[in-house]
Amino acid sequence: MRKFEVPTREQVAPAAQAIFDDVKQKIGMVPNIYATIGYSANALDSYLAFQGAQAKGSFNAKEREAVALAVAQANGCSYCQAAHTAIGKMNGFSEEETLNLRAGKSGNERLNVIVALARELTLKHGRPSSETVENFFAQGFDNAALMDLVLLVADNTVTNYVNNVTEIAIDFPVAKPLEEAAEA
Structure with missing residues (x-):
């Protein structure tokens, strides 16, 4: 397979350089996943706009991180498992919760139905069981929240796929494998 390198600012188009500068100003770094998407300024600009729009949906930051963790695991994305474990902890999750x-799964019933549906949407390619969908609605979610969740899963799947195809270096603390955690 082709070896992908994370491009530096100087290796991308001027439009992507401007986006790198903006990201660095906002969060203090350009994560490798964003830099890699930055091979295409259009892709990076489109992705960041889509990702930013998710913050306006039905789910708060902690819930969005819960979805990101479930989707990253379901898609086998070690980069996103690491990134969202770190970000999840910044949003108040413990290591065990991540x-x-x-x-x-989660001990919090609201989070439990969110991540169960997100995981099933991912693993079953958008075809969750009726029971899982009904459990989501029974928790008080509506059709708008369902649409927001589907798009949140899609948002996270994008970066999972980028990492899985490029196998770029992880620039966050590596997440503990679930198997290792189960044995502990």
């Missing part, structure tokens, strides 16, 4: 969320 591992449970990656497995698609």
